Every structure is written in C-alpha cells, then in structure tokens.
Amino acid sequence: MTSVPTAAEGAAQRPEAIDRRAIWLSYAYALIAGLAMGHFLLGLPIQLTDSFGNMLKLSGSWGQLLYGEFTQNAYLRPLLWAHLKLIYDLSDGAYFTWFRGVHVVQVLTLAVLYVALVRPRTLLDAAVLPFGLAVLFGMHTFAGTIREAFPINTFMTILILCLAAAIVALGPYRWWNDIVATVLFVVASLTVETGLLIWVIFAGAALVGGRGLSRVGLAGLMVLLAGYFYIRFVMFDVGSPGLVERSSGFGFGVLDPDDLVARFGGNPIPFYLYNIGTSAMSVLLSEPTAGVFRVTAAIGRGDVGVQMIMNLVATMSVTAALAAFVWRRRTEWFARRFERDDRLVALFVIVLIANAVISYPYTKDVIMSPAGAFFAVAGFVALRNLIPALPSRLAPETAAMAVAAALIVSGTWAVRVIGTHLNLRTGAFVERNEWVYAESSLADEGIVLTDSESQLMRQLRDDAIFVHPPPPPLDPPLRALFASQ
Amino acid sequence: MTIRFPVAIALALLAPIGVATLVMLTVAAGEHTGATPFAGLIPRNSAEAAGLGRAAELLRFLKAGQDPRAVYSVRPEILSSAILRATTVEAAMWSRQVEMIKLLEREGAIDSGEERTALACLAADLKIDDVVEHLAPDGLIGCELGQALARVTARTTSAGSQR
Numbered sequence: 240m241t242s243v244p245t246a247a248e249g250a251a252q253r254p255e256a257i258d259r260r261a262i263w264l265s266y267a268y269a270l271i272a273g274l275a276m277g278h279f280l281l282g283l284p285i286q287l288t289d290s291f292g293n294m295l296k297l298s299g300s301w302g303q304l305l306y307g308e309f310t311q312n313a314y315l316r317p318l319l320w321a322h323l324k325l326i327y328d329l330s331d332g333a334y335f336t337w338f339r340g341v342h343v344v345q346v347l348t349l350a351v352l353y354v355a356l357v358r359p360r361t362l363l364d365a366a367v368l369p370f371g372l373a374v375l376f377g378m379h380t381f382a383g384t385i386r387e388a389f390p391i392n393t394f395m396t397i398l399i400l401c402l403a404a405a406i407v408a409l410g411p412y413r414w415w416n417d418i419v420a421t422v423l424f425v426v427a428s429l430t431v432e433t434g435l436l437i438w439v440i441f442a443g444a445a446l447v448g449g450r451g452l453s454r455v456g457l458a459g460l461m462v463l464l465a466g467y468f469y470i471r472f473v474m475f476d477v478g479s480p481g482l483v484e485r486s487s488g489f490g491f492g493v494l495d496p497d498d499l500v501a502r503f504g505g506n507p508i509p510f511y512l513y514n515i516g517t518s519a520m521s522v523l524l525s526e527p528t529a530g531v532f533r534v535t536a537a538i539g540r541g542d543v544g545v546q547m548i549m550n551l552v553a554t555m556s557v558t559a560a561l562a563a564f565v566w567r568r569r570t571e572w573f574a575r576r577f578e579r580d581d582r583l584v585a586l587f588v589i590v591l592i593a594n595a596v597i598s599y600p601y602t603k604d605v606i607m608s609p610a611g612a613f614f615a616v617a618g619f620v621a622l623r624n625l626i627p628a629l630p631s632r633l634a635p636e637t638a639a640m641a642v643a644a645a646l647i648v649s650g651t652w653a654v655r656v657i658g659t660h661l662n663l664r665t666g667a668f669v670e671r672n673e674w675v676y677a678e679s680s681l682a683d684e685g686i687v688l689t690d691s692e693s694q695l696m697r698q699l700r701d702d703a704i705f706v707h708p709p710p711p712p713l714d715p716p717l718r719a720l721f722a723s724q
Numbered sequence: 725m726t727i728r729f730p731v732a733i734a735l736a737l738l739a740p741i742g743v744a745t746l747v748m749l750t751v752a753a754g755e756h757t758g759a760t761p762f763a764g765l766i767p768r769n770s771a772e773a774a775g776l777g778r779a780a781e782l783l784r785f786l787k788a789g790q791d792p793r794a795v796y797s798v799r800p801e802i803l804s805s806a807i808l809r810a811t812t813v814e815a816a817m818w819s820r821q822v823e824m825i826k827l828l829e830r831e832g833a834i835d836s837g838e839e840r841t842a843l844a845c846l847a848a849d850l851k852i853d854d855v856v857e858h859l860a861p862d863g864l865i866g867c868e869l870g871q872a873l874a875r876v877t878a879r880t881t882s883a884g885s886q887r
Contacts, residue, residue: 244825275748275751276748279748307760314777366734366735366737367738369745577807601838626734628730631729632729642732642733643736649737649739653739653741653743660748668780671780679827704783709780710755711755712763713763715747
C-alpha cells in the first residue's frame with residue numbers, strides 16, 4: 240500500500256510503508272534503460288585512439304606492468320592497468336566480446352546501484368525514478384564514461400564504486416562493512432585519482448549521520464588515505480599532473496600546455512582555483528563545460544542554439560529543486576537532524592566540492608562524473624520529497640502552467656538522454672572510420688609496428704569493420720535537437 | 725475522475741522520459757530483429773558507401789566482391805538528383821574526403837593512367853582541391869572544365885532515356 244506524507248509533515252519524512260510494486264518497477268525500469276543503452280554500447284568497436292596503445296602495453300607481463308605504474312610520473316593508477324590486464328587475459332583474444340561486454344555490465348550495475356541508493360518506496364517514487372535515471376544518463380559529465388573506453392572506462396568503474404560506497408556508508412552497520420569500505424577505497428584510489436572520493440563519501444556520510452561504518456573502519460580509512468599520499472608523494476615520488484600534462488579549458492577557449500605554462504607558469508594557483516570553481520559550476524548549471532564558457536560566448540555572439548538553452552534549463556531545474564529541498568529542510572539541517580534523504584543531498588554537496596577540488600590540475604567533464612551521478616541521486620531525492628508536498632488542488636490555469644513546466648523540464652532531459660544514445664551511434668561510425676585509416680595513419684607518422692603489434696592491429700581492425708559491422712545510422716525526427724547533446 | 729496535482733506533476737515528469745526510453749527500446753529491439761527504425765541512409769553498394777563517406781562499409785562491400793570500377797545505381801539523395809549511376813571511385817568524390825580516395829587507391833581501385841587523370845578532372849569540376857593535388861600533383865593536363873562531370877551525369881541521362 241502507498242502512503243504519502245502530507246505537506247505539514249514536511250519533506251524528507253519518508254513514509255514507513257513500502258510498496259513492493261514500486262521497488263520491482265524501479266529495478267525493472269533501471270534494467271530496461273540500462274539494456275537499451277547497452278545495445279548502443281555494443282555498436283561501438285574497441286577504439287583505436289586510447290585503446291590500441293593500451294592494449295599493446297597489456298601484452299607485457301603483470302610484473303612489468305605494475306612496476307611501471309608505481310614508478311611513473313604524475314599519475315598513480317596501477318589498478319587501472321590491473322583491471323585492464325585481467326580482462327585482457329580472460330578474454331583470450333575475444334577482445335570485443337569481453338571489453339564491450341564489461342562496459343555493458345558496468346552500465347547495468349550502475350543503474351541497479353542507483354536504484355539501491357535512492358530506495359524508491361512508493362509508486363510516486365517509481366514514477367519519478369525515470370527522471371532521476373535520465374539525469375544520471377543525460378548529464379554531460381556522464382557522456383565520457385560511455386563514449387570512450389581505454390578499453391574499459393575507468394571513470395565508469397569509479398562511478399560504480401562511488402555509488403556502492405554510498406550504499407554501504409548510509410546503510411545499517413554490518414561487521415563486514417569496514418572490510419568492504421577498505422577494499423572499495425584501495426581499488427578506487429589506485430585506479431584513478433577521483434577514486435579518492437570513496438574516502439570523501441565515507442567520511443562525508445559519517446559527518447551527516449551515516450552509520451554504515453564503525454569508528455575503527457573510519458579510522459582505518461584515514462590511515463589508508465595518509466598511506467596513499469605517502470606512497471604517492473614520498474615513497475614513489477609520483478607527484479601530480481603539472482601544467483604541461485594536457486590542454487585545459489579556460490574562459491572562452493582551450494589553452495594548450497604551452498599557453499598554460501606561459502600564462503600560469505609563474506603562479507598556477509589562479510588557474511587551479513578557476514578549475515575548481517568551474518568544475519562545480521559545470522555540474523550545477525551545465526555552464527561552463529570542460530572549463531569553457533560556451534553558452535556565454537554564444538550569447539555574446541548572438542547565436543545561442545536551442546540545445547544550449549535546453550541543457551541550461553534541464554540542469555538548472557534540478558539545481559532549483561535541490562535548492563528548494565534544502566530551503567524546506569533548513570531547520571532540520573541547522574539542528575543536524577538528518578533523515579536518509581537529507582544525507583543523500585548533503586552527500587551530493589560534499590562530493591561536488593571534493594570532486595571539484597580533485598579536478599584542480601585541468602578540467603574535463605568526465606572527471607566530474609561522480610558529482611554528476613550524485614547530482615542525479617540528489618535531484619531524484621529532492622523531487623520525491625517536493626512533489627508530495629505540493630497542494631492537492633490548484634486553480635486550473637495555475638495547475639496547467641505547472642504541468643506544462645514539468646513537461647518542458649522532463650522533455651529537456653528526454654532530449655539529453657536520446658542525445659546520449661545518438662552520440663554512441665555517431666561514435667560507432669567515427670571509431671570504425673579511424674580503424675579503416677589506422678595503418679596509413681601510423682605510416683604517415685612514421686610508426687613501425689612489430690609483427691605481434693601488427694597482428695593485434697589487424698585483429699581489432701577486422702573486428703571493427705568486418706566481424707562487428709556498424710549498426711544502422713540513426714536519423715530520428717528533430718535530429719537537430721540532439722546534435723550537440 | 726480528477727487527478728491530484730502532485731500526481732499530475734509526477735506523470736508530467738514521467739511522460740517525456742518514458743517516451744524517450746520507449747523510442748530507444750524500439751530502436752534496440754528493432755535492430756535485434758533486423759528492422760531499422762529511425763534509420764538514416766544505409767548504403768546499398770560500394771558506390772553509395774563511398775559517396776556517403778562511410779569508409780568501413782565501403783571496405784565491407786569491396787571484401788564482399790563488389791568491383792570499384794563497376795557502375796552502380798545511386799539514390800538521388802546520396803550524390804545528386806542528377807547523378808544516379810556512378811562507379812565507386814567517382815562516387816567517392818562526393819564524399820569530398822581525400823582519405824577516401826587514398827583508401828580506394830590502396831585497394832587497387834585507381835590505376836595510374838587515364839583513369840587517374842579523368843578522376844582528377846572530376847575532382848577539379850567539383851572543386852575538391854586536395855583531391856586534385858593528390859591525383860595530379862604535377863598539375864591537371866587535358867581537362868576541360870565541366871567535361872568530366874558532364875560525362876558522369878550523362879550516364880544517368882542515357883540510362884533514363886533507355887528506360
């Protein structure tokens with residue numbers, strides 16, 4: 240049976256009664272949405288860019304691979320390579336099946352974990368859940384977790400680990416939670432730098448009343464965090480990325496490493512602050528993206544596209560819902576009386592700040608994908624609390640306008656989700672074309688492959704062109720709306 | 725029956741996304757069963773693949789045995805409504821990609837004699853400078869403006885009159 244709280248009870252007072260139909264419907268929808276995306280993911284071949292070079296590296300021994308990762312400069316990502324190497328070895332040459340299959344399983348896992356974290360309980364929750372998943376899959380920060388692979392997308396791995404960490408941190412205490420937390424932190428932090436967010440999630444959840452971990456478990460994570468910095472900066476002297484590592488968005492354009500050094504070489508602090516600020520803004524407003532104020536520039540030029548406006552409307556509407564939720568709950572927040580939904584929203588704020596800080600060296604949308612995922616979690620939570628608190632009856636004109644506004648907001652996210660799928664289909668053609676010209680491109684660059692390297696290239700090329708041919712191109716009505724999603 | 729306002733808002737949030745999911749599912753299910761809902765242009769032969777700039781599909785047609793020098797029917801929306809019959813290398817000009825020409829060259833579809841000159845003339849008629857430069861690095865010899873394009877167009881006209 241469904242029980243909906245009245246407005247007087249206030250937001251975040253979740254109903255006691257759980258409608259099991261809502262739970263089943265929510266998981267079923269998440270799996271269906273994940274499977275639809277999985278179908279489009281399987282249209283992508285293993286990429287030439289970013290994947291072929293990595294796969295050559297994977298053909299070496301485990302020892303060489305891991306030793307090299309602990310002793311390189313700027314990045315400490317040994318488990319990223321261990322993860323890739325494991326799948327590479329397991330695949331026994333069936334690279335497409337394994338690497339693309341893992342990506343699909345990751346998307347399904349993420350969708351299921353999202354539902355497990357937000358815990359839909361009523362049919363109204365179940366009705367709003369597709370909106371939450373649309374925010375998850377439609378965010379610009381999410382696109383990089385599916386459009387690319389190396390040949391596994393490690394950012395997607397981190398997303399999964401982050402949601403799993405939040406489930407453990409906010410759930411009831413069980414003796415094995417501390418062990419799970421330790422494993423999650425070690426795997427994530429040694430996979431890619433944003434994995435440090437696992438510590439933030441456990442610490443942040445504890446700060447807002449999450450009791451999933453014991454004090455010993457939290458202390459253990461603290462020691463592990465200190466150990467990470469010791470290993471990175473003292474033991475192996477890996478350091479952190481400097482200005483010369485890669486290009487980064489700044490203002491209305493992208494600066495190359497040389498430009499960055501010329502402009503900020505003397506004092507990079509303003510650049511780092513810019514990156515932190517714009518990374519957070521990117522999640523809350525969809526502007527700037529990757530550090531570049533594209534919409535603002537378009538407004539200046541007087542050529543703002545419909546897609547740009549839709550992106551802003553979509554993201555800002557969720558941000559507005561979050562703000563409304565926090566405002567309604569301000570008394571409880573000041574008194575530190577957090578319900579589970581308060582904790583989820585607060586956790587989003589904490590992850591957003593920490594994720595933005597981790598992004599200090601350079602801006603890239605996908606680096607903010609954990610904050611983007613928690614934005615989707617918090618957005619759903621805010622809506623499921625705000626909607627039941629709305630008045631039951633309104634004047635017909637007011638009600639019609641409000642429903643129209645909800646349709647528009649939902650429509651913008653629908654467009655973004657379709658855009659995510661179409662982007663994968665476009666990628667299916669782009670990646671295959673790259674494989675067609677792979678050998679000539681390498682020859683033009685004067686790169687000579689060994690026999691075994693050539694053999695791998697031919698196999699991946701044949702896989703992409705002949706064994707797994709491109710799926711049909713899509714040309715849906717209103718194609719222009721999705722063009723830049 | 726009246727719908728409570730909160731329920732109406734929840735349904736309004738659900739509807740567009742539900743439709744979007746349904747569309748994506750239809751595409752996925754359709755493609756698994758051999759249908760192609762919302763599909764754009766799918767090339768039917770190597771000339772169409774070349775004209776659309778779809779290099780991977782072009783290679784698939786060539787591997788399946790299609791002759792790059794043979795004349796194929798091409799739908800009007802691919803090259804031009806005036807050109808409905810073309811060889812693969814001719815059609816490749818309309819992709820305006822020098823890489824596509826080089827690919828056909830590597831596949832043995834362009835020899836070094838008269839055929840190459842004729843293609844360079846066609847590229848000149850279509851004002852594709854990088855292709856002209858690639859096919860005739862020493863400059864165009866024996867091209868009369870518009871003649872190569874007229875020759876390709878004439879093939880369509882003659883096929884039409886024969887019908």
